[in-house]
Amino acid sequence: MTDQRPTLADVARAAGVSRAAASRAINGAYGTSEAVRQRVRAVAAELGYEPHAVAQALATGRPSAGRRERVEVLIVDPDPAALSVKPFYGRALTGAMRALGDRDIALEVRRVSTLPAQDDDPPYGRLLINVAGAAGAAYARRGRVVALGRSAPGVAFVAPDNDGGGHQAAVHLVKTGRKRVGAVFGPPTPCAQERRDGFLRVFAGAAQPVTAADGDFTYARAYAAARELLAREPGLDAVFAACDVTAMGVLRALRETGRRVADDVAVVGFDGSTLAEAADLTSVYMPVEDEAAAAVQHLLDPALPAPARLPTTLTVRGSS
Amino acid sequence: MTDQRPTLADVARAAGVSRAAASRAINGAYGTSEAVRQRVRAVAAELGYEPHAVAQALATGRPSAGRRERVEVLIVDPDPAALSVKPFYGRALTGAMRALGDRDIALEVRRVSTLPAQDDDPPYGRLLINVAGAAGAAYARRGRVVALGRSAPGVAFVAPDNDGGGHQAAVHLVKTGRKRVGAVFGPPTPCAQERRDGFLRVFAGAAQPVTAADGDFTYARAYAAARELLAREPGLDAVFAACDVTAMGVLRALRETGRRVADDVAVVGFDGSTLAEAADLTSVYMPVEDEAAAAVQHLLDPALPAPARLPTTLTVRGSS
DNA sequence: CTGAAAGCGCTTACAG
DNA sequence: CTGAAAGCGCTTACAG
Numbered sequence: 059m060t061d062q063r064p065t066l067a068d069v070a071r072a073a074g075v076s077r078a079a080a081s082r083a084i085n086g087a088y089g090t091s092e093a094v095r096q097r098v099r100a101v102a103a104e105l106g107y108e109p110h111a112v113a114q115a116l117a118t119g120r121p122s123a124g125r126r127e128r129v130e131v132l133i134v135d136p137d138p139a140a141l142s143v144k145p146f147y148g149r150a151l152t153g154a155m156r157a158l159g160d161r162d163i164a165l166e167v168r169r170v171s172t173l174p175a176q177d178d179d180p181p182y183g184r185l186l187i188n189v190a191g192a193a194g195a196a197y198a199r200r201g202r203v204v205a206l207g208r209s210a211p212g213v214a215f216v217a218p219d220n221d222g223g224g225h226q227a228a229v230h231l232v233k234t235g236r237k238r239v240g241a242v243f244g245p246p247t248p249c250a251q252e253r254r255d256g257f258l259r260v261f262a263g264a265a266q267p268v269t270a271a272d273g274d275f276t277y278a279r280a281y282a283a284a285r286e287l288l289a290r291e292p293g294l295d296a297v298f299a300a301c302d303v304t305a306m307g308v309l310r311a312l313r314e315t316g317r318r319v320a321d322d323v324a325v326v327g328f329d330g331s332t333l334a335e336a337a338d339l340t341s342v343y344m345p346v347e348d349e350a351a352a353a354v355q356h357l358l359d360p361a362l363p364a365p366a367r368l369p370t371t372l373t374v375r376g377s378s
Numbered sequence: 379m380t381d382q383r384p385t386l387a388d389v390a391r392a393a394g395v396s397r398a399a400a401s402r403a404i405n406g407a408y409g410t411s412e413a414v415r416q417r418v419r420a421v422a423a424e425l426g427y428e429p430h431a432v433a434q435a436l437a438t439g440r441p442s443a444g445r446r447e448r449v450e451v452l453i454v455d456p457d458p459a460a461l462s463v464k465p466f467y468g469r470a471l472t473g474a475m476r477a478l479g480d481r482d483i484a485l486e487v488r489r490v491s492t493l494p495a496q497d498d499d500p501p502y503g504r505l506l507i508n509v510a511g512a513a514g515a516a517y518a519r520r521g522r523v524v525a526l527g528r529s530a531p532g533v534a535f536v537a538p539d540n541d542g543g544g545h546q547a548a549v550h551l552v553k554t555g556r557k558r559v560g561a562v563f564g565p566p567t568p569c570a571q572e573r574r575d576g577f578l579r580v581f582a583g584a585a586q587p588v589t590a591a592d593g594d595f596t597y598a599r600a601y602a603a604a605r606e607l608l609a610r611e612p613g614l615d616a617v618f619a620a621c622d623v624t625a626m627g628v629l630r631a632l633r634e635t636g637r638r639v640a641d642d643v644a645v646v647g648f649d650g651s652t653l654a655e656a657a658d659l660t661s662v663y664m665p666v667e668d669e670a671a672a673a674v675q676h677l678l679d680p681a682l683p684a685p686a687r688l689p690t691t692l693t694v695r696g697s698s
Numbered sequence: 699c700t701g702a703a704a705g706c707g708c709t710t711a712c713a714g
Numbered sequence: 715c716t717g718a719a720a721g722c723g724c725t726t727a728c729a730g
Contacts, residue, residue: 062721065723076701083726089699112435116706126499128486142472143652147467150460155489166448166484169475179431212394289672306656308557313658332463334624337656339435387709401709409715433707436722486715 064105073101084109123367128164129154129357130181132197134188135169137276144303145331146346147187150206153350154185157358183357185350186213188247204353204365206346208248215367216353218344220249223370224256227298227326227342230372232260236296236324240269242283242308244300250275253300253328269294273304280307288315295323296378302329305339309377324378330371338376344368380516384425393421404429414634429656430530439548441694448484449474449677450501452517454508455489457596464595464623465651467507470526474505477678503677505670510567524673526666528568536685537672538664540569543690544576547618547662550692552580552638554618556644558588562603562628564620570595573620573648589614593624600627608635612638615643622649629697649689658696664688 072260075094082090083098084107101107131154133140133147141147154165183202183374186194187207190305194209205215231239241257244250261268269291271283280299284307288294297312300303305327309319317323330343345368352365390400395414402410403418404427421427451474453460453467461467474485483502503522506514506529514529525535551559561577562569574590581588589611591603604627608614617632619625625647629639637643647654650663656673665688672685 066725067723075463077724078702079700082700085725091699094699110436110723112432113706114725115432116430116436116708116722117724117726119706119725128484138476139667140466141473143460145468145652148465148468151487152459155461155487156458164448164486165488166486167471167475167509247509279459306652332465333656336653337658339656347459351596358728386709387707397708398710398718399716402716405709411715414715430707431729434709436724437708438708439709439722444714 063110064107065110066107068273069098069107071103072105073098077182083260094236111300116362126162126164127182127243128166129158129354130166130168130184132184132186132189134171134186134190134193136171138169139319140169141167143277145333146301149331149346150187150350153347153352156347157351161358163358183354185353185357190247201253201325202357202360204356206353214356214364215355215362216349217249217352217367217368217369218346218349220252220344220370221256223328223342223372224242224253224298224369225260225307226256226259226372227328228257228260230326230374230378231296231298231324234324234378238266238269238291239296239298240271240287240291240294241298242271242273242280242287242300242304244304245272257298261262273300273307275301275304277307280304282307283309284311285315286290288312288317297323297325299325299327302327302331302333302337302341304328305341305377306333306337309337309339319377326372326378330373334373334375340375340378341373342370343373344370382431383430384427385430386427389418389422389425389427392425393418397688418591421552433484446482446484447502449478449488449674450488452504452506452509453487453489453504454491454510454513456491458489460489461487463597465653466649469651469666470505470670473667473672474674476667477671477674481678483678489502492577503606503674503676505673507678508567522677524676526669526673534676534684536669536676537569537687538666538669539687540572540664541576543648543662543692544573544578544665546576546690546692548577549579550646550660550694550698551616551618551644554644554698555626557619558586558589558614558616560590560591560607560611561615561618562593562600562607562620562624564624565592565594570620577618593620593627595621595624597623597627600624601630602627604628604631605635608632610639616646617643619645619647621660622647622651622653622657622659624648625661625697626653626657629657629659639697646692646698650693654693654695660695660698661693662690663693664690 066077070077077361080098083095144338161178186205191210194213197203198213205213207217208215211313273280273283297308299308327339327341330341334341356362356365386397390397400418403415482488500521506525509529514533517523518533525533528535531562563574591607593603595598617628619628647659647661650661654661676685
């Protein structure tokens with residue numbers, strides 16, 4: 059195996075010129091006779107010559123030719139099918155792409171479980187999704203970082219007004235006359251707890267306390283939790299779900315126990331994803347695309363005002 | 379600004395050794411006295427020396443240090459929010475990630491409209507989604523490529539058995555006694571046409587021909603098409619939708635015209651996405667994750683049997 | 699317009 | 715164990 063890829067020297071030799079001339083001819087620089095240029099190019103094409111990007115980079119000092127910057131989207135989620143099942147991630151990617159706009163920056167998606175080993179080739183910046191405290195801080199130490207949802211203290215983040223959203227959902231249920239309210243909350247993450255706090259605040263000191271169960275944002279757990287809730291409190295006339303996927307589980311539990319959605323039991327979700335629209339589910343809409351776009355924007359231009367809380371809005375549909 | 383990043387030569391000079399010795403000391407190669415190694419390393423640390431990856435790559439001939447391979451997922455879709463709205467893409471990403479497994483290969487997502495300019499830094503391979511003939515062939519010329527759904531002739535692809543799926547949907551409607559069948563088909567893409575052909579074959583020569591309208595896989599167009607269909611043929615008792623998003627539009631048209639889903643009009647979608655589950659929609663399930671995984675698998679190991687058609691299965695839910 | 703030469707920053711046989 | 719030297723493949727002043 060001696061036939062390596064041809065080098066500039068090969069081309070120059072075959073064309074009967076110096077390497078310098080060959081280089082100029084190929085790069086279309088000034089000061090090359092038409093004749094030489096043509097000959098060199100013809101030879102190069104024939105030999106299948108491709109400039110060696112690494113060598114070019116070294117010689118010019120320019121960042122490795124063609125090497126594109128990249129932004130990493132890091133997703134922490136135990137479910138390998140997370141991107142299939144949770145519209146949230148697709149929405150975040152949409153927002154990230156929007157922020158990237160026309161810039162020639164690659165968007166890399168990574169689902170991670172543990173903190174990856176030190177990266178030899180760190181990205182321009184990272185968008186952290188569901189990356190909890192310790193890991194978030196570790197990434198921040200390694201480079202530019204913005205989180206979607208609160209991460210470690212000191213790590214810039216953008217998040218929906220979860221507390222406000224929870225509040226909106228509760229107010230809606232109260233206003234529409236629901237009396238016996240249940241809830242399937244989320245896991246012990248900041249975002250889920252904020253929703254819970256906002257929701258429960260409305261019922262503080264109410265005659266009927268909220269019947270609550272803990273979910274983990276998955277369909278399966280939500281279904282089980284809802285069944286449990288209904289067994290514990292059969293007279294429930296409303297259920298708040300910590301996210302839309304959770305709400306799907308609740309809807310199934312309702313269907314299976316012969317309850318009519320809305321008529322018997324109102325359901326309110328959280329996310330405002332396409333899922334909510336498909337299921338005709340009342341849901342607290344959070345602008346995930348905008349959040350992600352703002353986050354990536356901040357990555358690209360840290361001088362911009364630090365990201366913040368984005369307001370949620372309640373979208374009332376047939377389920378309440 | 380003369381203080382560039384320090385080079386190996388700087389380190390060597392400061393440590394009072396040759397560059398060769400410095401190199402060995404830093405790379406932990408054999409044949410370096412403990413004393414020298416320690417001194418060099420100390421100096422390197424102090425100077426903040428970082429080896430120049432490009433130079434290393436050139437010198438060793440090894441692929442640029444730390445440079446990770448990458449697979450590009452190229453999505454052609456006019457909608458900037460495509461990843462938000464269509465679960466298909468998230469599912470494809472899930473499958474692609476699954477195929478990548480533990481390998482240290484980056485997954486890059488790109489939504490493109492036109493054929494990007496020649497890439498200086500081509501990826502290991504590309505997964506083409508919705509990339510039509512000409513562009514597909516162009517990418518194939520540039521490097522390793524597999525398409526999700528048929529692209530240009532000669533371009534390897536993996537796709538669901540669309541024809542068979544259309545057939546399954548039609549048979550289901552006939553078997554459940556639907557007589558006046560409508561359909562909102564897709565755009566003039568191979569995949570949409572295969573679904574249509576498979577569906578229509580069942581009704582060839584039927585007493586009541588299928589009342590059809592053309593959609594484009596979007597919610598808005600599907601809604602409009604369904605309204606038109608219902609105006610043209612008010613007695614419709616079933617509608618086949620070319621994809622789940624299309625079905626969502628149909629469902630809305632049904633709701634708005636006061637028709638009950640299933641009781642008055644059966645609806646069958648195509649995709650089997652989370653949307654179908656959320657909307658309690660009967661749908662032809664296609665294993666997008668498996669398709670994408672098979673495609674990326676083939677990218678990684680072209681020796682594997684060429685990808686093929688994957689079977690679809692009908693999931694009956696409340697809408698039919 | 700063209701070629702000889704130096705150089706990008708690092709590595710690696712080869713002597714010593 | 716250590717250093718002088720050549721080389722990775724290309725570019726770019728500098729003469730001519």
